[in-house]
Amino acid sequence: MDGNPMPQDDSPPTSLDPQEKRDARRRESPSAAVVYEAIRGEAENELSRPLVALAWSALAAGLSMGFSFIAQALLYSYSGDVAWRPIVSSFGYSVGFLFVILGRQQLFTENTLT
Template sequence: MNNASDGKTPGLTAEEEKDVSEKQPPRAVVMHETIRKQGDQELERSLAALWWSALAAGLTMGLSLIAMGLLNAHLPEVSTSKLISSLGYPIGFMAVILARQQLFTENTITAVLPIMTKPSWGRLRQLLRLWGIVLIGNLMGTLLIAYVVLHLPLFNVETDTAFLKIGQKVMENGAFEMFAKGIISGWMIATMVWMISSAENSKIWIIIAVTYFMALGDFTHIVVGSAEVGYLVLAGESSWSDFWFVFAAPTLVGNIIGGTFIFTLLSHAQIRSDTP
């Protein structure tokens, strides 16, 4: 059968056809399988490995708070300053993802795909174990870095004030707003993970683009937000009940819904539909 009947452009040499084939983007099923295998590896990791990686990720995510606080402290208070200060938000995400530390919202897609592919009670227990350890480790890390930033003489008064304003901005949301914005945030992180799997060479730019717009939209994220709101609580400007019930619980549920029940389920359904 000739090239025309195959639907191919006539006149291509075998080498040119090979070049075309190599430059095709990976099929969705390939990306799905790549992330599923990563999820399998995460589910099999030991408790100690998960804990220390999650704690390190929480500490590292404090870089987002520090970067935004420093930028805010050095920017004039004008309407466009948020466009620049939001560039600090991706710093923590880049450090955590490139260092391959355990971030809770990443697990809402990578660790869920193996269960969707082959459901079992054993895998569900593994997922809940993973989520529990990573979430607690992340929160412990962010609260620890918030405590350090607050109590050690690291920054000037202007920067300390900027940290407080960041937390106060988050707490302007009510519980339902935290939940709704958390859905979008979880969906954006899941999208980022999916995109990274197919564009490894553009990983940094994908992380920057997605998380920058998360910051611009003031979408709530359970890990970054726990550093921001945690600083506020530790400074005596908010209460622990507000931290847990106004911020943390609604944001956590929103992140899980956005990352797992919207993006991951739809992506998995697409693969199932494409697979004979």
């Protein structure tokens, strides 16, 4: 080897078949109108849920948020007496939100965009 890096071919591909072109378009970022329509459609679906189902989901979300406190307390108690203890224990706050999001529960702070 002479120590020179391999030359890179930056030229675009000569031709793509129709399937490859569709794949390339799918990987592009969606337009603002597409994002808006997706969020609006999801909001319409949520509004069509029965009130009792929303109430139970909201109650479950509130209880799930209690896991934030539990996780924070566990991290605080098991991290020992070190300077970075508050930083590590604060990561427990996100646990409840993960339960709510992954469980698709209704929580006001999770649906502010909608």
